[in-house]
Amino acid sequence: MMNVSVVGATGYTGVELVRLLADHPEVKLKTLTSNSFSEEKISDIYPHLSTKIDIECQKLNIEQLQEESDVVFTALPHGISMTVVPKLVEAGLKVIDLSGDYRYQELAKYEEWYQEHNSPQLLEQGVYGLPELNREQIATSELVANPGCYPTASILALAPLLDKGWIDQNSIIIDAKSGTTGAGRKVSLGTHFCEVDSSFKAYKVANHRHTSEIEEKLSLVADKEINLSFTPHLLPIKRGILATIYADLKEDLSSSTIIDYYRQFYKGDQFVRIMPGERLPEIKFVAGSNYCDLGLEVDQATGRVIIISAIDNLVKGSAGQAIQNLNLMAGWREDLGLEDAGLYL
Ligand SMILES: NC(=O)c1ccc[n+]([C@@H]2O[C@H](COP(=O)([O-])OP(=O)(O)OC[C@H]3O[C@@H](n4cnc5c(N)ncnc54)[C@H](OP(=O)(O)O)[C@@H]3O)[C@@H](O)[C@H]2O)c1
Incomplete structure (x- = not known):
C-alpha cells in the first residue's frame, strides 16, 4: 500500500480527495491537515464519510508528513500552496498540487495573473498534470501541477x-x-x-x-x-x-x-x-x-x-484528475479508484 496524505483536507477538493482515496485499493490515507479544524475528525466535519474514515485532522507538520507519507496532495489556495510545496519537495516527498502555483511554464505569466512567486525554480520541475496530453512526463514526475477546472x-x-x-x-x-x-x-x-x-x-x-x-x-x-x-x-x-x-x-x-x-x-x-x-x-x-x-x-x-x-469540477476538474495522476506516477492502472460512473441525479 502507498501512504498518502492530504494537506487542506477540509476544503471541497480536499474532501473529494479523501472520499475517493478512502476507496482506492492501493492507498492508505495517513495525515489529513486543516488550519481551522485541527483535532476534529474528518467524519465529524463531513458526516457522509463516517463509515469510511475517522482520521483526526491536524495542523500542518512537514516532519510528520515526511515520516508517514510517500505522496502528498496539496489542496490549498494559490499563494498558500507555494509556502508549503517547496518544503515537501525538499523533504523528498512526491507532491500533487491542486492550486495554480506550479501550473505555468512562464514565470512572468504567473506573476502577471497571480502574484510574486516564491519558488520559481519549481516551475521547471512541475509537470502539468493533464494525463491526456502529458502522460509520460507525469509518470516520472516528483511534482505534478494539477490543472484548473x-x-x-x-x-x-x-x-x-x-x-x-x-x-x-x-x-x-x-x-x-x-x-x-x-x-x-x-x-x-x-x-x-x-x-x-x-x-x-x-x-x-x-x-x-x-x-x-x-x-x-x-x-x-x-x-x-x-x-x-x-x-x-x-x-x-x-x-x-x-x-x-x-x-x-x-x-x-x-x-x-x-x-x-x-x-x-x-x-x-x-x-x-x-x-x-x-x-x-x-x-x-x-x-x-x-x-x-x-x-x-x-x-x-x-x-x-x-x-x-x-x-x-471536483473530479476530472481537480480531485479525480489528481488521483489519475497518482495512478500514473505509481505505475498503476489509470482508472484505479476512479471507476465510478457518477451520480446522474
Ligand atoms: N473547487 C474547485 O472546483 C477547484 C478545481 C480545481 C482546482 N481548485 C484549486 O484547488 C485548491 C483548493 O480549492 P478548494 O475549492 O478545495 O478550496 P477550499 O474549499 O476553500 O479549501 C481550502 C483548504 O485550504 C485550507 N487553507 C485555507 N487557508 C489556509 C492557510 N492559510 N493555511 C493552511 N491551510 C489553509 C483550508 O483549511 P481549513 O479551512 O480547514 O483551515 C481548506 O482545507 C485551490 O487552489 C483551487 O484553486 C479548485
Missing part, C-alpha cells in the same frame, strides 16, 4: 483541432459555466445561496486567470501563440462545468470528419468520451465521475465549429 474542460475540447491546425487559432471563444463549488468552501457573498439561486451571471469577464493557463497550454499544442476569449459564468448548481466553445474552421469540414479525428486523438484515453452529434454532453452525465464528455457540430452557415465540453 475550466482549463481541463477547455483544453481537452480544443487540443485535437489545434493539433490538426483545422481552426484559426485567434478565433477561439470559450463560454463556460460552473457550479458554485468551483469557488471553494470559504464563505463569500458572491456564492451565498440567495445570491446564486434562481440566477445566472457572467463574472471576471475578459480577466479570469484561467485564460492565461488555457492560452499557455494550447499554445504548446498548436506550436503557435494563442490568444482567446474566455468568459466564465456561475450556475446555480453545486458541481459541474459545461463549456460551449466556438472557433472558425480554416477548411470546409463536416462534423463527422472532425468527430472521427477526436476519436483517433483520444484513442486509449478512457476518461474522454466523444459523444455522437445527436446526444450532446450534459453536466448530469459527468457529475461525480472522472469523465470529460465532448460533443461538436459544424455550423455550415458560419463556417464555425461549436464544441461542447462537460466535466465535474
Whole structure:
C-alpha cells in the first residue's frame, strides 16, 4: 500500500480527495491537515464519510508528513500552496498540487495573473498534470501541477483541432459555466445561496486567470501563440462545468470528419468520451465521475465549429484528475479508484 496524505483536507477538493482515496485499493490515507479544524475528525466535519474514515485532522507538520507519507496532495489556495510545496519537495516527498502555483511554464505569466512567486525554480520541475496530453512526463514526475477546472474542460475540447491546425487559432471563444463549488468552501457573498439561486451571471469577464493557463497550454499544442476569449459564468448548481466553445474552421469540414479525428486523438484515453452529434454532453452525465464528455457540430452557415465540453469540477476538474495522476506516477492502472460512473441525479 502507498501512504498518502492530504494537506487542506477540509476544503471541497480536499474532501473529494479523501472520499475517493478512502476507496482506492492501493492507498492508505495517513495525515489529513486543516488550519481551522485541527483535532476534529474528518467524519465529524463531513458526516457522509463516517463509515469510511475517522482520521483526526491536524495542523500542518512537514516532519510528520515526511515520516508517514510517500505522496502528498496539496489542496490549498494559490499563494498558500507555494509556502508549503517547496518544503515537501525538499523533504523528498512526491507532491500533487491542486492550486495554480506550479501550473505555468512562464514565470512572468504567473506573476502577471497571480502574484510574486516564491519558488520559481519549481516551475521547471512541475509537470502539468493533464494525463491526456502529458502522460509520460507525469509518470516520472516528483511534482505534478494539477490543472484548473475550466482549463481541463477547455483544453481537452480544443487540443485535437489545434493539433490538426483545422481552426484559426485567434478565433477561439470559450463560454463556460460552473457550479458554485468551483469557488471553494470559504464563505463569500458572491456564492451565498440567495445570491446564486434562481440566477445566472457572467463574472471576471475578459480577466479570469484561467485564460492565461488555457492560452499557455494550447499554445504548446498548436506550436503557435494563442490568444482567446474566455468568459466564465456561475450556475446555480453545486458541481459541474459545461463549456460551449466556438472557433472558425480554416477548411470546409463536416462534423463527422472532425468527430472521427477526436476519436483517433483520444484513442486509449478512457476518461474522454466523444459523444455522437445527436446526444450532446450534459453536466448530469459527468457529475461525480472522472469523465470529460465532448460533443461538436459544424455550423455550415458560419463556417464555425461549436464544441461542447462537460466535466465535474471536483473530479476530472481537480480531485479525480489528481488521483489519475497518482495512478500514473505509481505505475498503476489509470482508472484505479476512479471507476465510478457518477451520480446522474
Ligand atoms: N473547487 C474547485 O472546483 C477547484 C478545481 C480545481 C482546482 N481548485 C484549486 O484547488 C485548491 C483548493 O480549492 P478548494 O475549492 O478545495 O478550496 P477550499 O474549499 O476553500 O479549501 C481550502 C483548504 O485550504 C485550507 N487553507 C485555507 N487557508 C489556509 C492557510 N492559510 N493555511 C493552511 N491551510 C489553509 C483550508 O483549511 P481549513 O479551512 O480547514 O483551515 C481548506 O482545507 C485551490 O487552489 C483551487 O484553486 C479548485
